[in-house]
Structure formats: structure tokens, C-alpha cells
Amino acid sequence: MKCPNCGAELHTSPDQEVRFCQYCGHKIEIKDYTPETMAGAVYGIGKSIIKEVSKHVEENKEYNRKQQEERRKYDWLWLIVGLLALALLPFLFRLQG
Numbered sequence: 001m002k003c004p005n006c007g008a009e010l011h012t013s014p015d016q017e018v019r020f021c022q023y024c025g026h027k028i029e030i031k032d033y034t035p036e037t038m039a040g041a042v043y044g045i046g047k048s049i050i051k052e053v054s055k056h057v058e059e060n061k062e063y064n065r066k067q068q069e070e071r072r073k074y075d076w077l078w079l080i081v082g083l084l085a086l087a088l089l090p091f092l093f094r095l096q097g
Contacts, residue, residue, distance in 0.1 A: 001041035003028065011045055 001010045005026035010019060019028045 001044055009044060009048070010041070011048065 002008065003010055003021040003024065003026055006021060006024040008021055008023040010021060010028065017029070020026065021028065
């Protein structure tokens with residue numbers, strides 16, 4: 001639902017009879033709205049929720065990508081350490097024998 005005065009998006013709940021626009025302060029009588037306009041308000045709230053959830057999903061994907069990238073750095077490090085250890089094994093056996 002939009003403010004009839006300034007056009008800002010309003011978020012309402014079904015139990016509210018009066019709402020004030022958070023941008024311009026316009027008083028809106030919710031009880032005067034028809035079921036169609038209330039359906040539009042519910043649709044707008046749902047759309048806002050979906051937008052917010054999508055934002056968090058994208059943030060989570062980015063976080064996971066960074067974590068995988070960080071793990072890959074350590075995978076290479078362990079591979080290098082392992083190869084160095086294998087390369088040094090013959091020298092260690094020669095020193096003992």
C-alpha cells in the first residue's frame with residue numbers, strides 16, 4: 001500500500017486502523033480501505049520480505065565463496081608441505097643409515 005499523499009511504500013498489519021506515513025506524516029485510515037487495497041498492502045509486505053531474504057541469501061553466498069577461497073589457500077599450503085616432506089625423506093634415511 002502506498003501513501004496517498006507522498007507515494008511512499010507503507011507497511012501495515014491487519015489489526016491497524018490508523019497508520020501514519022513515516023516519510024510525510026500523513027494520517028491514513030486503514031479501515032476505509034477495501035479488501036482489494038488491503039490485498040495490495042499484503043502483497044507489498046510480502047514483496048519487501050522476499051527482497052530482504054534475497055539480499056541475505058546473496059550475502060550468505062558471498063560469505064561461503066570467500067570461505068571456500070580461504071580453504072583453497074590452505075589446501076595448496078598442505079600440498080606443498082607434503083611434497084617437501086616427501087622430498088626430504090630420502091635424506092633422512094641416508095643420515096640414519
